[in-house]
Amino acid sequence: MSLIVQKFGGTSVGSIERIEQVAEKVAGFHANGDDIVVVVSAMSGETNRLLALASEIQDQPVAREMDVLLSTGEQVTVALLSMALNKRGVKARSYTGGQVRILTDSAHTKARIREIDDARMRRDLEDGSVLVVAGFQGVDESGNITTLGRGGSDTTAVALAAALHADECQIYTDVDGVYTTDPRVVDGARRLPRVTFEEMLEMASMGSKVLQIRAVEFAGKYNVPLRVLHSFEDGPGTLITLEVDSAMETPTISGIAFNRDEAKLTIEGVPDTPGVAYKILGPIGEANIEVDVIVQNVSHDKTVDFTFTVSRNDLAAAQSVLCRVASELSAGEVCADSKIAKVSVVGVGMRSHAGVASQMFAALAEEGINIMMITTSEIRISVIIEEKFLELAVRCLHSSFGLEREPKDESTH
Amino acid sequence: MSLIVQKFGGTSVGSIERIEQVAEKVAGFHANGDDIVVVVSAMSGETNRLLALASEIQDQPVAREMDVLLSTGEQVTVALLSMALNKRGVKARSYTGGQVRILTDSAHTKARIREIDDARMRRDLEDGSVLVVAGFQGVDESGNITTLGRGGSDTTAVALAAALHADECQIYTDVDGVYTTDPRVVDGARRLPRVTFEEMLEMASMGSKVLQIRAVEFAGKYNVPLRVLHSFEDGPGTLITLEVDSAMETPTISGIAFNRDEAKLTIEGVPDTPGVAYKILGPIGEANIEVDVIVQNVSHDKTVDFTFTVSRNDLAAAQSVLCRVASELSAGEVCADSKIAKVSVVGVGMRSHAGVASQMFAALAEEGINIMMITTSEIRISVIIEEKFLELAVRCLHSSFGLEREPKDESTH
Numbered sequence: 001m002s003l004i005v006q007k008f009g010g011t012s013v014g015s016i017e018r019i020e021q022v023a024e025k026v027a028g029f030h031a032n033g034d035d036i037v038v039v040v041s042a043m044s045g046e047t048n049r050l051l052a053l054a055s056e057i058q059d060q061p062v063a064r065e066m067d068v069l070l071s072t073g074e075q076v077t078v079a080l081l082s083m084a085l086n087k088r089g090v091k092a093r094s095y096t097g098g099q100v101r102i103l104t105d106s107a108h109t110k111a112r113i114r115e116i117d118d119a120r121m122r123r124d125l126e127d128g129s130v131l132v133v134a135g136f137q138g139v140d141e142s143g144n145i146t147t148l149g150r151g152g153s154d155t156t157a158v159a160l161a162a163a164l165h166a167d168e169c170q171i172y173t174d175v176d177g178v179y180t181t182d183p184r185v186v187d188g189a190r191r192l193p194r195v196t197f198e199e200m201l202e203m204a205s206m207g208s209k210v211l212q213i214r215a216v217e218f219a220g221k222y223n224v225p226l227r228v229l230h231s232f233e234d235g236p237g238t239l240i241t242l243e244v245d246s247a248m249e250t251p252t253i254s255g256i257a258f259n260r261d262e263a264k265l266t267i268e269g270v271p272d273t274p275g276v277a278y279k280i281l282g283p284i285g286e287a288n289i290e291v292d293v294i295v296q297n298v299s300h301d302k303t304v305d306f307t308f309t310v311s312r313n314d315l316a317a318a319q320s321v322l323c324r325v326a327s328e329l330s331a332g333e334v335c336a337d338s339k340i341a342k343v344s345v346v347g348v349g350m351r352s353h354a355g356v357a358s359q360m361f362a363a364l365a366e367e368g369i370n371i372m373m374i375t376t377s378e379i380r381i382s383v384i385i386e387e388k389f390l391e392l393a394v395r396c397l398h399s400s401f402g403l404e405r406e407p408k409d410e411s412t413h
Numbered sequence: 414m415s416l417i418v419q420k421f422g423g424t425s426v427g428s429i430e431r432i433e434q435v436a437e438k439v440a441g442f443h444a445n446g447d448d449i450v451v452v453v454s455a456m457s458g459e460t461n462r463l464l465a466l467a468s469e470i471q472d473q474p475v476a477r478e479m480d481v482l483l484s485t486g487e488q489v490t491v492a493l494l495s496m497a498l499n500k501r502g503v504k505a506r507s508y509t510g511g512q513v514r515i516l517t518d519s520a521h522t523k524a525r526i527r528e529i530d531d532a533r534m535r536r537d538l539e540d541g542s543v544l545v546v547a548g549f550q551g552v553d554e555s556g557n558i559t560t561l562g563r564g565g566s567d568t569t570a571v572a573l574a575a576a577l578h579a580d581e582c583q584i585y586t587d588v589d590g591v592y593t594t595d596p597r598v599v600d601g602a603r604r605l606p607r608v609t610f611e612e613m614l615e616m617a618s619m620g621s622k623v624l625q626i627r628a629v630e631f632a633g634k635y636n637v638p639l640r641v642l643h644s645f646e647d648g649p650g651t652l653i654t655l656e657v658d659s660a661m662e663t664p665t666i667s668g669i670a671f672n673r674d675e676a677k678l679t680i681e682g683v684p685d686t687p688g689v690a691y692k693i694l695g696p697i698g699e700a701n702i703e704v705d706v707i708v709q710n711v712s713h714d715k716t717v718d719f720t721f722t723v724s725r726n727d728l729a730a731a732q733s734v735l736c737r738v739a740s741e742l743s744a745g746e747v748c749a750d751s752k753i754a755k756v757s758v759v760g761v762g763m764r765s766h767a768g769v770a771s772q773m774f775a776a777l778a779e780e781g782i783n784i785m786m787i788t789t790s791e792i793r794i795s796v797i798i799e800e801k802f803l804e805l806a807v808r809c810l811h812s813s814f815g816l817e818r819e820p821k822d823e824s825t826h
Contacts (some may be wrong), residue, residue, distance in 0.1 A: 016469040053493060055431040061496040068507045069492035072485035079482035080466060083474040094481045098511070099556055120556075143512055143533075 001124070002167040003035040007135065007157035010044035012172055013077050014233040019043075022085035022172075022234060024396060030090050035125045037164065039135045039144060040081055040155040042073025042170055049269050059104075063108030067137070067147045071097065074134035074153070082132045091129040095121075097137030097145070101157065104138035111138055111146035113155065116163035135158060151212025158215045162222035169224050170237075176230035177238035178203065178210055181256040182401040185394050188404030194239045195254055197226075202346045202380045203257045210277045216240065237244045243348075252356060253347035254402040255392050260341045260387065262292065263315040264372070266307040267322055269332030279329060280306055283321050289314040293342070303332075303336040307373065309384060312338050340372065344382040345397060363400035369393050415580040416538070417442065417806075419450040420548065420570035423587055425644040426490050427457035434645060436497035443503050448538045450577065452548045453494055456479040456488025469755040476521035480550070484510065487547035487566070487612060490780075495545045504542040508534075510550030510558070515569065517551035517559045524551055524559035526568065538620060546573060564625025570573035571628045575635035582632065582639050583650075584624060590651035591616065591623055591641035594669040598807050601817030606665055607652045615759045615793045616670045629653065656761075665769060666760035666814040668809050669702050671756050675802065676728040677785070679720040680735055682745030693719055700729040706755070706788045706797055715771045716745075716782065721784065722797060725751055753785065754803040757795040758810060771795050774811035782806050 006026065013019050030036050050069050054061050061069075064084065078094035085092035095126040100121065104111035108283060121131055135153025146156055154171060159168035176191060178200065183189040195203070201213060212226055219226045229237035257270065268381045270276055275294060277373030281376075283293060310318045315338055322334045350356050358383055369392065373384035385393055420437065426432050433514055435451075444448050463482050467474050474482075491507035498505035513534065514589060517524035520687035548566025550557045557750030561568055567584055589604060590614065596602040603650035608616070614626060617680055623641055632639045632653065682690055690709065697704060707721040723731045728751055735747045761768050782805065786797035798806055811817065 016466060050489065053429060053489070054496060057433070057493060057496045058500045062499050065492045065495045065499070065507055065630075068495075068509075069489060072488045075485045075488075076463065076466070076482060080470060081465060081715045082478045083470045083479070086475050088480070094478055096481075096558075099558075145509075266724045290720070 001033045001035065003037075003164060004029065005037045005039065005157050005161040005166045005169045005173060007039040007153055007166065007170065008041070008231060009153060009173045010041040010047070011174060013040050013081065014044035016080070018083050019077070019080050023081060023088060023090075025231075026081075027085060027088045028092045030130055036123070037121065037131045037133060037160055038081065039133050039160060040074060040077045041153040042070075043077055046073040046076065054248070058387070064144060067108050067111075067145050070147055071137040071145050072404070075282040076138055078132045078134045085132070092132055093124055093125070093214055094132045094134070095130050096134045097110070098139035098143070100133060100160075102138035102140075102159070103142055106142070106144065106146065108138040108144075108146055110149035113138060113148070113159045114157055118163045121160075121164065133322040151214060154215035155218055158218045158222070158224055158226065162218070163222045163309070166224065167225055169219065170227045170229055171215075173229065174228050175210060175228070176233055176235045177228050177277055178240070178255070180254065181381055181394055181398050185258075185391050186256075186398045186404075188398065190404055190406065192254060193236065194241060195241060196348050197240055198379055199346050199348055200226075200240050201253050202344065202377065203255055211240075234267050234397070235270070237298070237336050246337050251347060251407045252349035252353045253345050253403065254349075255346050255403065256401075257344045257346055258341060258390060258394055259281045260390065261312050261342050262309045262342050262384065263312045263318075263338040264307060264338075264340050264384065265308050265315070265322055265335065266305060266335045267326050267329075267331050267333075268305050268335070270302040270306050270326075270329055271331070272302050272304045276329070280322070280325055281308070283307075283325055284310075284318055286367050287317055287321050289318050289321070293337060293373050293382065294371045294376075302390045309340070309342070309373070309386065340384050341383050342382050343390065343393045343397065346380045346381050350379050350381075359400060360397060363396050364393060367392055367396050369396075414446045414448065416448040416450075416577060417448045418452065418570050418574040418577065418579045418582045420583065421454070421573060421585045421644060423454040423457035423460070424587060426453050427492065428533045429493070429741075431542050431602065432490070432493050432497050436494060436501060436503075438644075439494075440498060440501045440503045443543055448574055450538075450544045450579070451494065451545050451548060452566055452573060453487060453490045454548050454566040456482075456490055459486040459489065468718055477557060480521045480524075480558045483560055484547070484550040486539050487549055490545045493547045498543055498545070502584050505775055506537055506542050507545045507547070509547050510569070511556070513546060513551075513573075515551035515552055515572070517561070519555070519557065521557075521559055523562035526551060526561070526572045527798050529572055534573075534577065540675060564627060567628035568631055569627045571631045571635070571637050571639065575631070579637065584628075584636050584639065584641050585644040586623060586641060587644065588641070589646055589648045590621060590641050590778070591653070591668070594807055597669070598671075598804050598809045599669075599817075601811065603817055603819070605651050605667060606649065607654060609656060609761050610653055611697065611792055612667050612687040612759050612761055613639075613653050615695065615757065615790065616668055622654075624722070631739065644662035652765075664760060664820045665762035665766045666758050666763075666816065668759050668816065669810045670757045670759055671754060671803060671807055673727050673803065675753050676725045676731075676749065676751040677722050677753050677797065678728070678731055678735055678750075679718055679748045680739050680744050680746075681718050681748070682716040682741075683719050683742055685715050685717045689717070689742070691739055693735070694721070694724045696725075696738055697721075697731055700730055700734050702731050702734070706786050706795065708786045708788075714784060721787070722753070722755070752800045753797050754800040755795050755797050756803065756806045756810065757793050758814065761791045761792050761793075762763045772813060773810060776809050777806060780805055780807075780809050784787070784818070 082092040135156040224242040495505040495507040548569040639653040
């Protein structure tokens with residue numbers, strides 16, 4: 001008998017018919033003797049309906065009241081799913097975030113979980129009940145309703161799994177697992193049976209939006225085994241764990257991530273004095289613009305060229321900040337380029353295998369793809385290339401690292 | 414400076430436009446320096462939307478989950494109204510029933526209020542905030558969400574007013590006060606500046622559905638001055654108090670109430686033995702049918718005719734119970750008549766004035782209206798008549814008791 005926390009997102013509970021399907025699935029697990037805690041989001045469309053009501057009143061309503069408003073979305077779903085379970089003869093009890101109680105800080109609309117009181121949940125689980133918990137929401141010290149912000153329901157599920165020491169936290173979604181790369185780009189993309197939290201974080205931040213980064217971080221921190229599964233198709237999904245099973249041969253590279261949402265800014269001829277990077281990036285940070293890849297080339301003529309990438313949405317704002325900075329620094333021209341993309345190879349196996357970078361660069365060179373910028377982490381190498389080469393780059397790297405083939409030991413699974 | 418509790422029903426907050434109007438009204442009171450607690454219902458239509466979702470799943474969902482579902486309706490309204498107040502520069506804070514906290518018993522969907530914790534509300538009032546409280550809902554000892562059943566928002570308002578020792582509890586509605594009778598029936602019907610709780614209870618139970626009986630009872634018990642007002646038209650409304658001002662001449666009769674929803678059942682030739690009334694009405698009560706007027710005539714030939722009225726909806730069920738009882742008691746025929754109505758004269762002044770009954774019967778006789786049954790309380794006389802005479806009876810009584818004229822002392826107001 002296991003204790004499993006299952007999370008179903010807005011699309012999975014988007015209609016009464018879907019809620020019935022989820023109830024059917026949950027009832028099946030319960031019949032197998034597992035203890036089940038289900039976390040649900042608002043029915044798809046509901047949050048937008050509530051936002052539209054609020055925006056009729058005010059553009060920026062006070063955050064406390066937004067939370068009171070939006071938290072009703074999940075509350076409706078927990079009640080309906082509990083009814084659907086009761087109908088199937090399964091004892092079920094709904095909980096709001098405040099009832100659990102999921103204690104958060106008071107940062108309305110983007111609160112962070114501080115503590116979860118698991119006493120009441122344990123009592124109900126011992127009683128044989130399925131617990132149906134509203135995702136995305138909590139309550140602060142003063143009893144005010146809070147919400148966790150985007151992707152908050154994933155975080156709720158992971159936090160509950162951590163508090164209850166659950167055997168697994170299952171995130172049901174519209175894909176059947178984490179892939180070596182986007183199957184829409186590479187035909188041979190393969191579902192990964194396992195990835196590590198670190199790899200998942202690198203892939204999520206690279207644009208493979210299966211899970212919210214916050215939830216993955218949380219799961220990694222509390223070592224909650226996380227599994228990504230399809231809501232309405234059967235299958236083992238992808239298990240995300242602290243370390244890949246040591247008995248298994250660790251593949252060097254787990255996947256190819258990519259991101260089109262990149263734009264590049266260069267400021268030329270910056271006088272090469274100490275603190276120049278801060279003088280450039282300080283004002284960018286103050287304008288709330290996040291910087292991704294940064295490259296500063298070697299000095300020639302006592303000036304440097306300084307290049308960095310930002311999200312395409314921020315390009316115009318960043319460019320205007322940079323023009324001001326350039327004149328203050330008596331630097332040269334500011335050039336902007338939004339026709340770029342980022343491609344990354346990710347894998348914990350990289351740590352113990354040399355030569356990944358050279359293999360990557362060779363594969364790209366063979367296809368005549370020019371590398372504009374390079375950045376690396378311990379388990380990732382990313383390159384910025386021209387956007388038009390993106391699909392070609394992903395395909396040639398996927399093939400070069402043999403990702404379409406199952407790793408040897410995996411074939412026995 | 415007064416402390417006022419104001420309640421706005423579902424129609425008054427049925428759209429964003431209406432919520433803005435309510436906010437405007439509340440902001441005006443607040444600007445006058447009054448402390449304001451606003452109680453609101455779900456936006457009209459919202460409760461039915463939620464009920465429809467639930468009924469897609471199950472005909473009789475478990476009551477606990479119905480309360481979790483339905484309580485979201487008021488929660489949406491409190492958030493939106495708080496936003497609309499904030500927009501007008503008025504500090505406002507929303508509360509769910511659980512946050513107040515309004516402690517109830519655990520009778521889901523028809524819970525009764527046990528206790529209200531006013532500490533937090535007082536803190537916020539001292540801070541100059543308008544409090545916006547979700548009507549209709551509370552929380553039980555274990556923290557489960559409960560709802561108070563039909564008309565629960567009126568009860569919430571009165572209970573808050575009692576707990577906070579408010580100067581007045583104002584119920585905003587779609588009529589501008591309590592009338593001497595239904596203005597659709599009598600042109601000269603007049604708004605009453607004041608009525609007593611007792612009179613209001615007699616009128617409400619007679620079919621003048623301005624306020625929920627439960628809320629009036631509650632207000633009477635805790636002596637909360639209650640005022641009925643129009644949501645969007647200015648005017649003094651009707652004040653409902655413990656006793657009419659003693660300085661004022663008490664009118665003998667305050668109003669004429671009537672009720673079409675009556676049906677009459679007679680069981681003839683019942684052997685006149687002790688306990689016969691119980692033998693007849695016991696099975697009716699067991700079938701959850703409420704009985705209104707009861708008449709048992711004098712015995713002749715050692716049998717009696719026993720007549721009582723029920724709501725028209727219950728007529729068929731009551732008739733089938735009665736046929737069974739009749740055969741068990743070896744009684745005669747069972748006759749049913751749904752073409753009847755009840756007309757009542759109501760007034761606390763009746764206590765000290767003799768002759769009200771004779772004046773009433775004379776007025777009806779003059780119009781040739783036959784009285785089928787009579788029942789009285791200390792401040793009310795009701796007669797059952799043929800339905801076709803209803804309007805005529807109401808008009809002649811209204812005129813006979815001079816209700817279209819203001820009482821002498823009232824003219825100075």
